[in-house]
Amino acid sequence: MGILTENDFEKTPVLKDIRDAKEVCWINPKFTDFTTAKAACDVTEADVEDAEERLKRCAPLIMECFPETKEAGGIIESPLKAVPKLQKLLGAKYGICEGKLLLKMDSHLAIAGSVKARGGIYEVLKHTEDLAIEAGIISGYEDDYTKIVSPKAREFFSKKLMQVGSTGNLGMSIGIMSAAIGYKAIVHMSADAKQWKKDLLRSRGVTVIEYEGDYGEAVKTGRKQSDENPDSYFVDDENSKNLFVGYAVSARRLKKQLDDMGIVVDADHPMFAYLPCGVGGAPGGIGYGLKLVFGDAVHFFFVEPTQAPCMLLGLASGKHSGICVQDVGLTGKTHADGLAVGRPSGFVGKVMEPMMSGEFTLDDWRIYDYMRDLQESENIFIEPSSAAAFQGPIFMKNAPSMQEYLKKHGLEDKLSDSIHIAWATGGNLVPPEVRSEFAKTYLK
Numbered sequence: 001m002g003i004l005t006e007n008d009f010e011k012t013p014v015l016k017d018i019r020d021a022k023e024v025c026w027i028n029p030k031f032t033d034f035t036t037a038k039a040a041c042d043v044t045e046a047d048v049e050d051a052e053e054r055l056k057r058c059a060p061l062i063m064e065c066f067p068e069t070k071e072a073g074g075i076i077e078s079p080l081k082a083v084p085k086l087q088k089l090l091g092a093k094y095g096i097c098e099g100k101l102l103l104k105m106d107s108h109l110a111i112a113g114s115v116k117a118r119g120g121i122y123e124v125l126k127h128t129e130d131l132a133i134e135a136g137i138i139s140g141y142e143d144d145y146t147k148i149v150s151p152k153a154r155e156f157f158s159k160k161l162m163q164v165g166s167t168g169n170l171g172m173s174i175g176i177m178s179a180a181i182g183y184k185a186i187v188h189m190s191a192d193a194k195q196w197k198k199d200l201l202r203s204r205g206v207t208v209i210e211y212e213g214d215y216g217e218a219v220k221t222g223r224k225q226s227d228e229n230p231d232s233y234f235v236d237d238e239n240s241k242n243l244f245v246g247y248a249v250s251a252r253r254l255k256k257q258l259d260d261m262g263i264v265v266d267a268d269h270p271m272f273a274y275l276p277c278g279v280g281g282a283p284g285g286i287g288y289g290l291k292l293v294f295g296d297a298v299h300f301f302f303v304e305p306t307q308a309p310c311m312l313l314g315l316a317s318g319k320h321s322g323i324c325v326q327d328v329g330l331t332g333k334t335h336a337d338g339l340a341v342g343r344p345s346g347f348v349g350k351v352m353e354p355m356m357s358g359e360f361t362l363d364d365w366r367i368y369d370y371m372r373d374l375q376e377s378e379n380i381f382i383e384p385s386s387a388a389a390f391q392g393p394i395f396m397k398n399a400p401s402m403q404e405y406l407k408k409h410g411l412e413d414k415l416s417d418s419i420h421i422a423w424a425t426g427g428n429l430v431p432p433e434v435r436s437e438f439a440k441t442y443l444k
């Protein structure tokens, strides 16, 4: 079929399961120790530290634009929360593995209400800082960054254009942040994007262009239009190192949160992290950041919908961004709008290849069930896409390939001392009427 031959499917049987839209638990055969993996990676620890410093420099600007961030000193960070009642409920319903289940609540990040508040806002700030220094709005890193939103600067930024292609949440983060600085902003939205996300952006003065096609098409058109205009900057989710390092900063902050909770992560107390994946930037950046901080003590897994497992397909076939889910006959269509991506980031896939432990896929009905499980047990709302993360602890217990992984890495008898982080990637901005629609959605 298309790019892959029957021989490819015979050689790598998981490709058949992917093609047949089965739920899979894939263990990455190229996974290796982090010292080796890191040597092959061209994003460095210094790049992540640089991003962290930039976010600190920009904190006064963030506070000026978004007063709700004042309490946190202009640092956009989310809570890490133990969810024992959910753990009990999931355990009773599906069986989940031992250890302590934690929820990383990027669903509640300030400004954008999703994980995109990390990468997206970071990239807008980085570009803004570059322009502001070049134009003499600020004299350098030591200057007062609130000058960036002075009336004179606003005039300057109003002539600049920021563009992005998005399934929804990235557009919201880039759009909201760009509008706050004063840029003209255009968001190219794929057909999967939810109406309320488009409405919210338009209410902030952002231009939303809608596409009949999928995310890849929205990105392609946006990139082309931006390239034709010297005053336009395109946030390129399929290739951006800036987004990636913006996401990676999360891990050092997570370390501090774990320290504050008295939770140790080391060889005898392993951490497992479950990261919902679209194009790969967010889970890739976070996964890489976690490895930098916790090394071989952390094992991270991506989670994708059975109809849009683009990163898994790219990795398992070795073709990365040279293949899309439609090439194996999948639709790319899923209720998990934030994960509705048909072709993965090639850049991220290559970085992930030696360090990602594996991937899970899940059917759409589960995301609503898991969302309700969390709501009922802990009274926390997250959007269905991000509830995909709970496939992690469930497959960890139930999938035979995972049992082999645990055995191979000597983890079987360490599970009772392990922690499991489900990365909740979005939800806080979802309007009440959409929440009640979700609550009533049963696909099975």
Ligand SMILES: *Cc1c(COP(=O)(O)O)cnc(C)c1O
Pocket: 114, 115, 116, 169, 170, 276, 277, 278, 279, 280, 281, 282, 283, 338, 339, 341, 383, 385, 386, 425, 426
């Ligand atoms: C964007 C998004 C993801 C995944 O991020 P990618 O960078 O596209 O892989 C996960 N969950 C939600 C809710 C998202 O909006």
